[in-house]
Amino acid sequence: MTQATLDILGIGNAIVDVLSRADDSFLAERGLNKGGMALIDAEQAEALYKAMGPGVESSGGSVANSCAVAAGLGARVGFLGKVANDGLGEVFGHDIRAAGVHFPTAPLLGGAPTARCLILVSPDAQRTMNTFLGACVTFGEDDVDPAEVARAQVIYLEGYLYDPPAAQAAFRAAASAAHAAGRKVALSLSDAFCVGRHRAAFRAFVREETDILFANEAELLSLYETEDFAAAVAQVRTEVAIAALTRSEKGSMIVAGDATYEVAAVPTQVVDTTGAGDAYAAGFLAAHTKGLSLAEAGRWGSVCAAEVISHFGARPQADMKALVGG
Amino acid sequence: MTQATLDILGIGNAIVDVLSRADDSFLAERGLNKGGMALIDAEQAEALYKAMGPGVESSGGSVANSCAVAAGLGARVGFLGKVANDGLGEVFGHDIRAAGVHFPTAPLLGGAPTARCLILVSPDAQRTMNTFLGACVTFGEDDVDPAEVARAQVIYLEGYLYDPPAAQAAFRAAASAAHAAGRKVALSLSDAFCVGRHRAAFRAFVREETDILFANEAELLSLYETEDFAAAVAQVRTEVAIAALTRSEKGSMIVAGDATYEVAAVPTQVVDTTGAGDAYAAGFLAAHTKGLSLAEAGRWGSVCAAEVISHFGARPQADMKALVGG
Numbered sequence: 001m002t003q004a005t006l007d008i009l010g011i012g013n014a015i016v017d018v019l020s021r022a023d024d025s026f027l028a029e030r031g032l033n034k035g036g037m038a039l040i041d042a043e044q045a046e047a048l049y050k051a052m053g054p055g056v057e058s059s060g061g062s063v064a065n066s067c068a069v070a071a072g073l074g075a076r077v078g079f080l081g082k083v084a085n086d087g088l089g090e091v092f093g094h095d096i097r098a099a100g101v102h103f104p105t106a107p108l109l110g111g112a113p114t115a116r117c118l119i120l121v122s123p124d125a126q127r128t129m130n131t132f133l134g135a136c137v138t139f140g141e142d143d144v145d146p147a148e149v150a151r152a153q154v155i156y157l158e159g160y161l162y163d164p165p166a167a168q169a170a171f172r173a174a175a176s177a178a179h180a181a182g183r184k185v186a187l188s189l190s191d192a193f194c195v196g197r198h199r200a201a202f203r204a205f206v207r208e209e210t211d212i213l214f215a216n217e218a219e220l221l222s223l224y225e226t227e228d229f230a231a232a233v234a235q236v237r238t239e240v241a242i243a244a245l246t247r248s249e250k251g252s253m254i255v256a257g258d259a260t261y262e263v264a265a266v267p268t269q270v271v272d273t274t275g276a277g278d279a280y281a282a283g284f285l286a287a288h289t290k291g292l293s294l295a296e297a298g299r300w301g302s303v304c305a306a307e308v309i310s311h312f313g314a315r316p317q318a319d320m321k322a323l324v325g326g
Numbered sequence: 327m328t329q330a331t332l333d334i335l336g337i338g339n340a341i342v343d344v345l346s347r348a349d350d351s352f353l354a355e356r357g358l359n360k361g362g363m364a365l366i367d368a369e370q371a372e373a374l375y376k377a378m379g380p381g382v383e384s385s386g387g388s389v390a391n392s393c394a395v396a397a398g399l400g401a402r403v404g405f406l407g408k409v410a411n412d413g414l415g416e417v418f419g420h421d422i423r424a425a426g427v428h429f430p431t432a433p434l435l436g437g438a439p440t441a442r443c444l445i446l447v448s449p450d451a452q453r454t455m456n457t458f459l460g461a462c463v464t465f466g467e468d469d470v471d472p473a474e475v476a477r478a479q480v481i482y483l484e485g486y487l488y489d490p491p492a493a494q495a496a497f498r499a500a501a502s503a504a505h506a507a508g509r510k511v512a513l514s515l516s517d518a519f520c521v522g523r524h525r526a527a528f529r530a531f532v533r534e535e536t537d538i539l540f541a542n543e544a545e546l547l548s549l550y551e552t553e554d555f556a557a558a559v560a561q562v563r564t565e566v567a568i569a570a571l572t573r574s575e576k577g578s579m580i581v582a583g584d585a586t587y588e589v590a591a592v593p594t595q596v597v598d599t600t601g602a603g604d605a606y607a608a609g610f611l612a613a614h615t616k617g618l619s620l621a622e623a624g625r626w627g628s629v630c631a632a633e634v635i636s637h638f639g640a641r642p643q644a645d646m647k648a649l650v651g652g
Binding site for chain 2: 020021049050052053054055056057058059068086087088091094095096098099311312313315317
């Protein structure tokens, strides 16, 4: 096995976020499921945007957010994902490269526009996401360069990639290429409803291909169709080498074989929870690929999540290296 | 004189801001003048964007920011300004309308793109602005509908409109139409360097057409080419009915005839000073057109400025009515 020249290669949807504040009645009137992620088409996106309040645009995408945070922590990071050759695509490409992430995927020419996620932030800081996948639906196996995969210690995949049909093949291909090269595969379950839409595929992928799993409580319970967290933890322990389970203000639990580590959340003034899980995974993977302990990886995750939820938007605004004391 | 159906009609450059953090060495290496606004062309904008860190996009423009804040305070507000028929133009139009502002100006078809301002925020929260005017340079007299002007209690103009050449005629035409309809004209000096570029025109416009003047210390000193603030205050007192002079953490001074009101700043954690003056003017004009006292108008200004500098970006994030206790 050759020396890795990247610590983390993220593969995910390349999305620009449009964040706006909205109260609970706005969500209720439109049947939007608070705290979740819904897929919408171009027409729905236009109608919702028209009804929304003033917005702030910021590059997003779950794994792309993680990549930006991990690069800020000093990890060597790459990202594969599909934008269009348009204004928002330029914004996405600028932002991820400016964060220090290697981003080789060619933009889509003359098709759907760059994906956007209309994010409604509630007064209690919860976010409700409405994603128009746009150009992301064309991301496929051809966009996964096995040479890029083979040079990263860990590839990191988002469960959201199960939604665009072509990306599912890319997902499997990337995992096979990583394992063939002796590398590790990390997966985020992304969203409880996304797990519900693709449960059988997720169950198989977790068992067969996942070395490091990220999930929050709702996602883990959805995966195993149980309401018993302890039972779900017992099951995930037998299926993956490492599972990092996030529990909002209760912190996180890391299970690895017989070992269990409880990690406290870092207290902060919560402004917007968008990107909390992404930032946790970034901190965890940056520490883990640096060779730090699982408990320390959990601490880095908590520190990163606290930074991202303390302001509007999913990308970090502070000096992340200084925050983790690295 | 008919009853006004708008409280404030703003006329200004229609700009989308791209905010990014940058340290002093980044500014120094590029000869950027910290705290100021520089005009850049399309090529310079591309080069600077490439060198900048990850950005956050948010609708901007000095008077447009004021309009959004004033509408949030319950004032009836309109805005005239030129965007292009492109993605950023759509963002600008969405955001100002979603803020509750009437925005009738037709977008430019097939010319320059929507204006953008690349804003570098320093670790000490100061902002350095680099503006590519794009479609704004085509805003002219034809875009100033006298009927819109005549229906507003106050029209509010930004000094920055002296930069795009066609806008200067629009500026004069709007003031004449307002006074012909018995309305008031408010002006922001915008920027000390902008005042320096167009000093003679500013001096004449302040004397001949301005009822309410907004300026910070540096702008006022530049207008009268003096280093003596007291002397500048004495002069402005003779030239305009009301001058609201902002002094950062020292608060503001309002002079009106023989009267002088000192207004304290509202203490806050300063994150980004972008839009502080715009928000102050919004608070002041919203209170003034509501018939409140000058001292109370100053207090509204201070409250609004404090909200806007407490977070990244120039548009408000809080419930402004609640903040002023209105």
